[in-house]
Amino acid sequence: xxxxVESGGGLVQPGGSLRLSCAASGFTFSRYYMSWVRQAPGKxxxxxxxxxxxxxxxxxxxxxxxxxxxxRDNAKNTLYLQMNxxxxxxxxxxxxxxxxxxxxxxxxxxxx
Numbered sequence: 001x002x003x004x005v006e007s008g009g010g011l012v013q014p015g016g017s018l019r020l021s022c023a024a025s026g027f028t029f030s031r032y033y034m035s036w037v038r039q040a041p042g043k044x045x046x047x048x049x050x051x052x053x054x055x056x057x058x059x060x061x062x063x064x065x066x067x068x069x070x071x072r073d074n075a076k077n078t079l080y081l082q083m084n085x086x087x088x089x090x091x092x093x094x095x096x097x098x099x100x101x102x103x104x105x106x107x108x109x110x111x112x
Contacts, residue, residue: 003099008093009106016086020106022046022079022096030054030074032099036081038092039105048094049081065088086110 035050093105
């Protein structure tokens with residue numbers, strides 16, 4: 001079955017960086033469009049970024065454009081999210097998703 005395991009979250013100061021990873025298994029990763037979504041405390045799910053199966057095309061929410069970079073390594077079945085210039089508003093649980101399935105998420109807290 002599809003399994004997605006996110007990692008790389010943590011506590012970071014405003015302006016700092018983090019790199020999230022999502023290890024995928026149970027499906028042919030290289031054939032699927034993948035996304036990152038997040039859920040801030042007390043709020044609903046927010047789409048963050050998506051990437052085509054071959055990594056050639058990416059999309060970003062306006063709130064993260066220019067600061068976050070989505071990428072993937074199909075040889076390693078892994079999805080990434082490089083997050084730079086982090087703000088307090090980026091505090092959330094981050095999930096990778098594939099066709100409606102997500103992992104357990106990884107907590108990102110941006111605070112001084």
